[in-house]
Amino acid sequence: MFGFLIENNVVCHAVEAMVFASIACGILGVIISRMSLSSLGFTMSHAAFAGAAIGMFLGIGSQMAAIFFSAFVAALIGPVSDKAKMAADATLGVLFAMSMAVAIFLVSYMQYMGRGLTATNLLFGNVISLYREDIYALAAVSALTVIFVLAFFKEISALMFNMKIAEASGVRVKLVYYILLFIVAISVSLSLNIVGGLLIFVLLVTPASIASQFCFNVRSMFVAAPMIALSVSALGVWAGFKFTLPIAPLVALLLTFVFAISVILSFKRRINYKKY
Amino acid sequence: MSIIELNEIYTAYEGGDKPVIRDLSLSVKPGEYVVIGGPNSAGKTTLLESINGLIRITHGSATVCGLDLRRSGNEVRRRVGYVIQNFYFDPFTPFTVEEVVMMGRYGRMGLLKRPSRSDFEAVDKAIRLVGIEELAEKTIGTLSGGQQQKTMIAHNIAKEPEVMMLDEPFSNLDFNAREYLQGIFKNMAGNGTPILMVSHAFDGLPETRIHLVVMNRGRITYDNVCDADEVEPIIRDECAVV
Ligand SMILES: Nc1ncnc2c1ncn2[C@@H]1O[C@H](COP(=O)(O)OP(=O)(O)OP(=O)(O)O)[C@@H](O)[C@H]1O
Ligand SMILES: [Mg+2]
Numbered sequence: 424m425f426g427f428l429i430e431n432n433v434v435c436h437a438v439e440a441m442v443f444a445s446i447a448c449g450i451l452g453v454i455i456s457r458m459s460l461s462s463l464g465f466t467m468s469h470a471a472f473a474g475a476a477i478g479m480f481l482g483i484g485s486q487m488a489a490i491f492f493s494a495f496v497a498a499l500i501g502p503v504s505d506k507a508k509m510a511a512d513a514t515l516g517v518l519f520a521m522s523m524a525v526a527i528f529l530v531s532y533m534q535y536m537g538r539g540l541t542a543t544n545l546l547f548g549n550v551i552s553l554y555r556e557d558i559y560a561l562a563a564v565s566a567l568t569v570i571f572v573l574a575f576f577k578e579i580s581a582l583m584f585n586m587k588i589a590e591a592s593g594v595r596v597k598l599v600y601y602i603l604l605f606i607v608a609i610s611v612s613l614s615l616n617i618v619g620g621l622l623i624f625v626l627l628v629t630p631a632s633i634a635s636q637f638c639f640n641v642r643s644m645f646v647a648a649p650m651i652a653l654s655v656s657a658l659g660v661w662a663g664f665k666f667t668l669p670i671a672p673l674v675a676l677l678l679t680f681v682f683a684i685s686v687i688l689s690f691k692r693r694i695n696y697k698k699y
Numbered sequence: 700m701s702i703i704e705l706n707e708i709y710t711a712y713e714g715g716d717k718p719v720i721r722d723l724s725l726s727v728k729p730g731e732y733v734v735i736g737g738p739n740s741a742g743k744t745t746l747l748e749s750i751n752g753l754i755r756i757t758h759g760s761a762t763v764c765g766l767d768l769r770r771s772g773n774e775v776r777r778r779v780g781y782v783i784q785n786f787y788f789d790p791f792t793p794f795t796v797e798e799v800v801m802m803g804r805y806g807r808m809g810l811l812k813r814p815s816r817s818d819f820e821a822v823d824k825a826i827r828l829v830g831i832e833e834l835a836e837k838t839i840g841t842l843s844g845g846q847q848q849k850t851m852i853a854h855n856i857a858k859e860p861e862v863m864m865l866d867e868p869f870s871n872l873d874f875n876a877r878e879y880l881q882g883i884f885k886n887m888a889g890n891g892t893p894i895l896m897v898s899h900a901f902d903g904l905p906e907t908r909i910h911l912v913v914m915n916r917g918r919i920t921y922d923n924v925c926d927a928d929e930v931e932p933i934i935r936d937e938c939a940v941v
Binding site: 457505506508574575577578580581583584585587588589590591592593594595635638639640641644 | 714753774777778781792793802803806808810811851854
């Protein structure tokens with residue numbers, strides 16, 4: 424896609440992957456941080472990590488296993504919170520711990536058996552050895568995310584405003600909520616071997632937080648967050664290759680840096696006394 | 700023909716040890732102005748949320764707007780207005796008053812539809828009726844409690860509901876606003892839309908006959924028509940008995 428711009432094939436793939444991951448995660452981040460579901464990203468990334476570990480352990484594709492396991496965990500969130508009478512956030516905490524335990528258990532076991540070397544990719548990401556298919560899958564999921572938001576814009580806004588009021592007005596809250604959970608699950612599992620389980624959280628939360636410093640309405644947040652995410656991560660990939668630095672942590676640090684600056688500069692907090 | 704017909708319903712919260720609403724029957728006809736009174740924790744809010752299916756009734760049958768509540772909860776919620784008792788919007792909620800009022804119509808618009816001209820007209824009308832034109836562009840989280848309450852009332856008026864349920868809608872409102880909004884609700888009832896009003900303050904009730912329902916411990920202890928000036932004494936009386 425960026426082949427005409429970037430000569431080096433490896434760099435090109437890395438930039439493409441980061442751009443697509445940024446679009447999906449940036450958009451989803453706006454929704455989940457507004458719904459106080461930030462820990463969803465955290466839980467999903469660990470569910471994907473656990474799924475990938477299961478996949479490796481069983482010798483089936485780790486990507487597919489990651490998608491299935493995180494979709495499974497996503498499907499648990501609603502019913503578990505309902506049955507246990509807990510806030511979704513607490514449920515996410517429990518499922519996060521479960522996923523982490525499964526992952527660590529299997530990874531340690533595989534290391535013990537002498538076959539755990541590739542697991543580090545899942546934790547820290549690896550933008551260098553990507554396949555075409557990885558990038559197509561990411562492109563598809565970011566397209567899916569954009570379509571989801573465009574198609575269900577009303578319902579998503581109503582959910583972001585207030586779940587109970589949305590439900591009382593007759594919006595199909597559950598349906599949209601479950602679609603959201605599944606899209607997050609898929610996006611996170613696909614982004615897992617690029618940014619890594621530990622840093623994907625940054626892509627979900629930080630761009631949305633930066634956008635919320637400057638944007639007064641949802642529409643602009645949905646545009647700004649992915650734009651911020653993709654420009655910063657493209658910059659990170661470029662700098663990573665140029666100065667041979669680890670890419671995912673570099674992107675995470677850059678985003679945090681931009682966030683800090685945006686908090687300092689945010690005009691939202693400025694009061695114009697002269698006007699009054 | 701009743702718009703709301705509840706037949707020996709029970710409602711329990713998930714995990715609750717006993718049903719909050721027990722063996723309750725109620726019938727509301729078009730154009731009625733229903734006042735629901737009773738002490739705290741009597742089950743008034745639970746009754747309203749059983750009527751629009753936000754809480755599942757566990758036993759008994761209920762028909763609202765001609766629909767079986769158990770089967771068509773979502774369709775019922777599209778047609779029944781409900782101003783909730785407690786809400787909190789944080790200051791960074793990125794929605795304007797106008798957007799929030801429009802959300803009242805999201806359910807009835809249906810999935811994948813965009814607001815049409817008639818939706819914008821209804822929103823405009825509701826905002827003007829409630830008198831919050833100057834707030835339309837403001838974000839809701841930065842408004843005062845009373846302004847937010849007016850917005851939620853406009854949200855439900857814009858919905859053009861077939862039944863309007865209000866759970867202490869005046870708790871944050873000043874005297875003028877109460878009187879003015881009571882006038883709007885009286886008009887709605889006059890035009891055939893039944894009003895179900897949970898309230899502890901009874902100034903400005905319509906001079907027409909009122910359908911008074913008094914609840915206590917999950918049951919209805921009084922269900923009859925009366926005059927506006929009788930409402931308060933009857934509730935006092937009913938609640939003193941227990
Ligand atoms: N989510 C809930 N889970 C369990 N029990 C609940 C829940 N909400 C309410 N209850 C219980 O149901 C009973 C009735 O509550 P409800 O809110 O309907 O009372 P109310 O008549 O509206 O009171 P108020 O005048 O204080 O608003 C109370 O005993 C309350 O403890
Ligand atoms: Mg109540």
